[in-house]
Amino acid sequence: MQEELFAPGHRGCAGCGAAIAARLILKGSGKDVIIVSPTGCLEVVSSPYPESAWKVPWIHSLFENAAAVASGVEVALKSLGRKDEAKVIAIGGDGATIDIGIGALSGMLERGHDVTYICYDNEAYMNTGIQRSSSTPYGASTTTSPAGKVSFGENRPKKNLPAIAAAHGIPYVATASIAYPKDVIKKVKKAISIEGPKYLQIHAPCCTGWGFDGSKTIEIGRLAVETGLFPIYESTEGKVTSVKKVKRKPVEEYLKAQRRFKHLFESEGGEGELKKIQDIADANAKQFGLDL
């Protein structure tokens, strides 16, 4: 039996995409790692005191400073002459990474720490009750961007953190999705083998926050990629080096399967919004050459 480094008994919802992300990351990294997790669903479900799901050294930082804590761990290993013993990985949610932790992350990337920062992107603040983050996609209804008479939900586009990370000129930036597990494992292996700061963003659907049955977590993740709404690629020093090409499906196939986009199909004027979301997918396809 292969050893599970992320133990069962954790409190993730049945069908939790973030838990799948954690398992895949550890399959890629192996046991010689030190993990830093900021506050968020993955941290909460994996460390109900006095238990831990982690079978590797794991530190809970604050919500905002995982990248700073990971930087410190890396420097400590270096100064103790023990750098060969473990790779340092931070695993944070989109709120922790793309909103409140972006300053700490930019500092970590800019100072050149040998750390792999991984964001599991479930596109909102799930742990505190589905509030929008800057990674929430256009048109999604959340508790702080609710769709209703005067709103079609989130009215700003998803912040492009992979591009911001790449702009630091770091050696490796990649996106991935839990729907393509071998790709996730491969990219984690690759990231930790490269010296310097690395950024990986893994799309991790959340059945509770997005509103779909827990059995469909992988199907929804696949549709995000197949519609072109979550492009999968790698980049080195700011240049895109590989892209996952797809036979593109219309965005409706992805959107209609989730409660957070339900209003787009029911409210007057929803069609115009669907068109705007299709335009986002088309622009991604053009930018990355996604179409097969």
Place this chain on the structure above:
Amino acid sequence: MKLSIGAMAEPGSTRTNKTGSWRTFKPIINVEACIGCGTCSMFCPEGTICKVADKYAIDYDYCKGCGICAHECPVKAIEMVLEGE
């Protein structure tokens, strides 16, 4: 001043929490139909499907009954049945 070590937890100790009690539907693998591809095991959020010989088996102590394994099995070898039936 004497400093004590901060709060520490045993690695993997969430295992003491048997999440199998959360289940409404129970996945049953049809071993005859299973082709041993491992897809179910890769995707299970609980990591509770293990390889046994060349087939796969579910540890019901932890399976929450999400149904991902049944939904993703390429040969539909997993059926979800109402717990207790």
